[in-house]
Amino acid sequence: MKVVAVGGGTGLSTLLRGLKNFDCNLTAVVTITDEGGSSGILREELNVPPPGDIRNNLVALASSENILSAVLNYRFENGSLAGHTVGNILLAALTKMTGSFTEAISKVSDILAIKGKVLPVSLKMARLLAIFEDGEEICGETNIVEYCKSSRKRIRKLTLENPVEINPEVEHAIVESDAIIFGPGSLYTSIIANFVVDGFSNAVKKSKALKIYVSNIMTQPGETEGYTLKDHVYEIERYLGTNLNYIIHSLPPESNVLERYAQKSSYPVKIDIDDTRLVVGHFSRVLYETEHRIRHDSFAVANAIFNLLTSKIENIDKAQSEVTM
Known part of the structure; x- marks a missing residue:
């Protein structure tokens, strides 16, 4: 089974840690518009694509997340390298040495013996451009996030400052896939x-794959403040230009962590969709990452996805069998 997972940093890497335990041909497609932190600095100073999200997902797919994986994720806390991770620097160095970001990713993939493949969505660098409901145009991922928080305005249209084309390898993976997972x-x-x-x-519309959205558990201050599940799904389908087959939504765990989220204007995403596409369950847990955070349970979400895929395949096989009888 060919599975493509599409996203960015933490959320996608969490999903991949679960998916790699299942029997599938897995491809992770990662955004190339990150401008924050170490990635933003390396992008600006070395003119290389942002490596942070790619690094996160390479480590997530590592056959064994051992000391080498930990080293690649190690972030320097002081000195001239403060804020940079070893993996980001390694990817930037390999990009400069080989002249190819794709080749750099391939070499780190071999080092980690990853289960699957990680691909940047485009082979060229790009910057996001957001047009807000008040007409304000903001360029750059970091600037967009900050404006969302400060203005409390919704994004009316998201595009790129300058157009870039899809990575041909990504296009092929999407068109040939059996399932595409977003988020x-x-x-x-x-x-x-x-x-x-x-x-x-266009590649997604060409594909006959099942299209699955793994929704966020909590709203994001600024970017999706006040968004319900229907709002999330509407935006996904609006930009894709096609409908989703399934929506997987996790209920947040009962925890006093929710109170801390509320202090930051982040609340559980309200379920306001009632149709056969919706799969709701307890697919989350509380983890400690400098502070307690609510995160998807990697294996629980991946298991829910593969239960859907297996059920769909069994129904197709049954229908084909009945036709030939």
């Missing part, structure tokens, strides 16, 4: 940021 992750800056690359939505 979880920041709705606009991690997920839809892939859709606005030229050729992406």
